[in-house]
Amino acid sequence: MILPFPIFEPHQEKLTFGTTLKELGSFDDQSKNFGEQLNKLPTKPIIFCDQVHGDEIHVFVDKPIRKPEGDAFITQKKGLGLAIKVADCQGILLFDPTTSTIAAIHAGWKGVAENIVPKTIDVLENALTVDPSDLLVGISPSLGPCCSEFTDPKTELPDFMHPYAKDRHVDLWKLVDDQLNKAGIPKENIERIKECTKCNKDKYFSHRNKDKERMAVFISLK
Numbered sequence: 108m109i110l111p112f113p114i115f116e117p118h119q120e121k122l123t124f125g126t127t128l129k130e131l132g133s134f135d136d137q138s139k140n141f142g143e144q145l146n147k148l149p150t151k152p153i154i155f156c157d158q159v160h161g162d163e164i165h166v167f168v169d170k171p172i173r174k175p176e177g178d179a180f181i182t183q184k185k186g187l188g189l190a191i192k193v194a195d196c197q198g199i200l201l202f203d204p205t206t207s208t209i210a211a212i213h214a215g216w217k218g219v220a221e222n223i224v225p226k227t228i229d230v231l232e233n234a235l236t237v238d239p240s241d242l243l244v245g246i247s248p249s250l251g252p253c254c255s256e257f258t259d260p261k262t263e264l265p266d267f268m269h270p271y272a273k274d275r276h277v278d279l280w281k282l283v284d285d286q287l288n289k290a291g292i293p294k295e296n297i298e299r300i301k302e303c304t305k306c307n308k309d310k311y312f313s314h315r316n317k318d319k320e321r322m323a324v325f326i327s328l329k
């Protein structure tokens with residue numbers, strides 16, 4: 108089954124989008140049946156990045172490069188699906204109805220620490236003339252503040268993340284929501300599925316539950 112993002116539903120004529128649930132199987136691109144799995148997604152072709160928990164952003168103007176390495180990608184090309192594979196990390200989808208631009212970000216704590224989210228919005232704004240206040244954002248289920256435990260957040264994370272740490276837990280949901288707001292995206296344009304992947308193991312794969320499998324969070328322009 109595929110979980111929709113209600114925030115994108117008024118734009119269904121232009122967009123295909125969603126998050127796969129555990130029952131649809133793994134979308135890890137290293138797995139043997141990855142090709143078969145892709146047939147379960149409602150959009151083709153679809154590009155998965157070789158995610159490296161960094162801050163590299165790709166803009167696909169015409170064709171995507173083969174096996175891009177990075178954690179965010181952007182396109183205005185119709186029919187080209189962008190997908191993030193997740194199991195605890197946040198899969199963040201962005202859509203600008205004015206310029207018909209889409210983006211997908213893989214935001215684990217390492218990428219968040221490297222500011223992958225504001226950096227992607229910066230590229231949208233400065234390279235593609237997107238007004239951040241027009242952007243609509245859908246965020247996949249991910250590790251909640253209940254389960255995002257670190258050994259010592261004060262030494263493991265950069266200073267700007269410390270205000271989000273309470274005991275040994277870090278509220279990565281609030282942190283990313285604040286980054287999106289600060290970059291100019293209004294609160295009402297952001298839809299986060301507030302379900303923790305580790306707590307809901309019947310529905311979602313979770314790296315912290317030792318799952319090797321991944322879910323797909325995807326978007327494409329029709």
Ligand SMILES: [Zn+2]
Binds near residue numbers: 250251252253303
């Ligand atoms: Zn949890």
